[in-house]
Amino acid sequence: MDVTAQSVWNNCLEFIKDNIQPQAYKTWFEPIKAVKLTENALNIQVPSKFFYEWLEEHYVKILKVALTKELGESAKLVYIIKMENTYGNKQPYTERIPSTQRTAVKAQDVDVPFNNKNPELKNPFVIPGIRNIKIESQLNPNYSFENFLEGDSNRLARNASIAVANKPGGTSFNPLLIFGGVGLGKTHLAHAIGVDIKDKYPEKTVLYISAEKFTQQYIEAVKKNNRNDFIHFYQIIDVLIIDDVQFFSGKTGTQDVFFHIFNHLHQNGKQVILTSDKAPVDMIDIEQRLLSRFKWGLSAELQTPDxxxxxxxxxxxxxxxxxxxxxxxxxxxxxxxxxxxxxxxxxxxxxxxxxxxxxxxxxxxxxxxxxxxxxxxTKREVSIDYIQKVVSDYFQMDINTLQSKTRKRHIVQARQLAMFFAKKYTKASLASIGSQIGQRDHATVLHACKTVDNLTTTDKQFRKYVDDLSKKLSM
Missing domain, CATH: 1.10.8.60 (Helicase, Ruva Protein; domain 3)
Structure with missing residues (x-):
């Protein structure tokens, strides 16, 4: 590292630090590295194009003033983009911005025309071609803790949410996973946390997004070869709220990129809040390494209100x-x-x-x-007991036989069908279904559901069982 370049940059940082918000300084200036000084041009290294564009858009004037103080009116600033090892690539990607595209901090060169830059904005929430790349929280201010009433069914989740809002990233509830059935208030509580944090800590970057939209943005980033910028955008968020995280099920690319974003945020004391219609133990086709991270903090269930x-x-x-x-x-x-x-x-x-x-x-x-x-x-919710009775009657056996330990093929298939329909028609967890159908564990229920799906596509007779039972249970 060139000592002169470092000393010049340190002096610039002292000036910048006195003139911007502490959080902005930490986010946008601490990651920058001074590389070298050639005549009056200071070369600095930034982690992505998104980072470079943000500096140009928001901090070019203060950079000009700071560097002019150090190097005089002919001072120049050259960016070197070095993509760090953010998601497992073996070599970092380095791109030196040529002099025709750099941000020069001579007075006549400060405002580089927007169309000279890469027109693809890296904020996935902004329509391409729109200049403003401010990060909006996407929060609904109508959702608050005040209008989320506390009861026995939601006390843990509500109180944990308030604790996180009071001290984001500073509690053991990180991540905070709120799970429960449809219409019980998961989205309301997630928004309430974000709204409260924005009120208490206006300098923090808070972002709410559905898992479905996150996935769509990731697919677009891959298509446009912007995956590094996509990752970096999410790594600068202070409080990330992802709704309906079960939507990641089966989407290995999205799970992989979220895994690395999650690790970065968690390691840097940022807060992650997730919602799901299932507990982590009941999520299907989610990578084990991701599930293990969901369990790091607190999983709080929202139950049906009394x-x-x-x-x-x-x-x-x-x-x-x-x-x-x-x-x-x-x-x-x-x-x-x-x-x-x-x-x-x-x-x-x-x-x-x-x-x-x-x-x-x-x-x-x-x-x-x-x-x-x-x-x-309103669609009637059938009970697990009722499902077992319907399946037992259909196969002309009693419920005790259905629940027994026997491995006879027709009884095993009946039991697997009961588990399959219990998962389909009730909000019970896999563990609860297994417990009520012969004292099995959640893994057995998961295996049963996969077996039914496979046999339905390969076995005509079995498919008839599924169709007949579906009609009986939906009557």
């Missing part, structure tokens, strides 16, 4: 909407809509709409009418 919590949720919604409703009506709705919060609120909205449009008073009778229609139109 009666008291459902009543509180309804009363809170009515209060926020400025609607009054008799207590017996609220309690009737809460008693009869049990599946999830989304359906609970949907029923109360339907009730208010019927009352308003038809100019009817909100009574218990109207509530019964609405709830009856609502429940009828």
């Amino acid at each position: 009666f008291e919590t459902r009543v509180s949720i309804l009363r809170n919604k009515l209060y926020r909407d400025g609607v009054e409703m008799p207590d017996d009506v609220v309690e009737y709705v809460a008693k009869n809509i049990k599946t999830n919060v989304r359906e609970l609120e949907g029923a109360i909205i339907s009730l208010i709409a019927q009352s308003s449009f038809n100019k009817k008073e909100i009574t218990l009778g109207l509530a019964r009418e609405i709830v009856e229609k609502f429940v009828k139109n």
Whole structure:
């Protein structure tokens, strides 16, 4: 390392540090390395094109002032892009930006025309051709801790979320994985964490994204040969929130790139928040090395709310909407809509709409009418006991035989079908399904589901079993 180059750069950094936010300095200037000084041109090394473009876009003026103080009016700055070993490539990729494309810090050369740069912006949230590459959080401010009511079903997840929001990256809840069935508030809680962090720590870069969108962005990055820039973009996030992480299932490329992003964030004290409809132990086709990282922090389950919590949720919604409703009506709705919060609120909205449009008073009778229609139109969730009874009757055996340890082929297949349909039609975990169907473990249930999928495509008779049982269970 050239001592003169280093000393010049150190003096520049002292000036820059006094004139920008500490978090911005840490993110954008600490990773830079001084390489050499040739006449009045200082060569510095940056980790990606995205990094170089961001410096040009946001910090070129302060760089000009700092370097001019050190080297005079004829000072120049040359970037060397050196892609570090971010995802397992054996050799780092190095590109020296030619003098025609460099950011020169002479007064007449400060503002390089935008079309001289690579027009492909590396922020995957920005439409190509748009100049502004500011990172927006993608958060919904309507989701907050205040309107996420606490109950026995969500206490652990809510309190852990508040702890993370108070001290992102500074608790043992990293990553924080929130899991549970549809409509129980996973997305709400994930947004609430991000919103609270932005309020408490405005200098932190917070980003919410669905796993599906993350995957689409990664595919685009691969197509455009921008994988390094994609990785670097996500490595500069302070708080990364990924919703529905089970969507990564079976997508080996996405899992690989997320593995390296996750490692970088975790090792640098950044906070990762994930949501999933399954516990890590029940996720299928997710690499073991990724699952092990999901388990590093805390996995907090959101369960179906109990009666008291459902009543509180309804009363809170009515209060926020400025609607009054008799207590017996609220309690009737809460008693009869049990599946999830989304359906609970949907029923109360339907009730208010019927009352308003038809100019009817909100009574218990109207509530019964609405709830009856609502429940009828909602997919019925069958129990594991019911599934075992249907499968046993179909194969003309009793439930004890179905659950027995025998290895007779027709009984094993019946048991595997019961496990398959329990996973398909209930929200129970694999461990819970195995426990109720003959005291098996989750691995046995996982094997059963894969076996049923395979036999359905290769065995006509077995496919008929699946079709017949599907009709019986969906009646």
